[in-house]
Amino acid sequence: ETGVTQSPTHLIKTRGQQVTLRCSSQSGHNTVSWYQQALGQGPQFIFQYYREEENGRGNFPPRFSGLQFPNYSSELNVNALELDDSALYLCASSFRTQQETQYFGPGTRLLVL
Amino acid sequence: GENVEQHPSTLSVQEGDSAVIKCTYSDSASNYFPWYKQELGKGPQLIIDIRSNVGEKKDQRIAVTLNKTAKHFSLHITETQPEDSAVYFCAASRGSGTYKYIFGTGTRLKVLA
Numbered sequence: 001e002t003g004v005t006q007s008p009t010h011l012i013k014t015r016g017q018q019v020t021l022r023c024s025s026q027s028g029h030n031t032v033s034w035y036q037q038a039l040g041q042g043p044q045f046i047f048q049y050y051r052e053e054e055n056g057r058g059n060f061p062p063r064f065s066g067l068q069f070p071n072y073s074s075e076l077n078v079n080a081l082e083l084d085d086s087a088l089y090l091c092a093s094s095f096r097t098q099q100e101t102q103y104f105g106p107g108t109r110l111l112v113l
Numbered sequence: 114g115e116n117v118e119q120h121p122s123t124l125s126v127q128e129g130d131s132a133v134i135k136c137t138y139s140d141s142a143s144n145y146f147p148w149y150k151q152e153l154g155k156g157p158q159l160i161i162d163i164r165s166n167v168g169e170k171k172d173q174r175i176a177v178t179l180n181k182t183a184k185h186f187s188l189h190i191t192e193t194q195p196e197d198s199a200v201y202f203c204a205a206s207r208g209s210g211t212y213k214y215i216f217g218t219g220t221r222l223k224v225l226a
Contacts, residue, residue, distance in 0.1 A: 043216050103159065
């Protein structure tokens, strides 16, 4: 176990709704990265937060947004849900000095109907 | 753009045999290469990693090799066991900026008892 927790574990939404996913980072880590993993694919980088600011973003539209809190936990928000947003959403925490390993949580499985 | 190719997509081996998974990356600035194991319903778990200043790294039955000139790296699992059955992902990352991971598409390894 990595110490990274995510909630909820599963979620079902309908198209057009909004969703918030939560992540608690491993103790001592100050950086959180979010990834989307479609069925049968590798994780795709959404964005990363370091010291409460977005620090890099992948090829995802603005309706994907996030927050990082002073305790380094994080939220991923997705507005105007689309069917293609159905995926496993993974949070990974790390300690940003130079290149540090990212430790993943168990993920939140989102199904958009 | 940044890309990581991973082969094979599926691999079946007899218990006790060796398994090899290969990845090729496109971004020459990549200098950190982790490997993750993902079991059904779980998040990716780090199994081994290698940095660009090292050509090979071993941890018990698992080893990783890196060829920077050819921009490819490989995972070697010896004396495979049924519990090694899972999906394995390679990833590549730069040593600066966002430290985002670019993942391969995954290899489903089946170890037959």
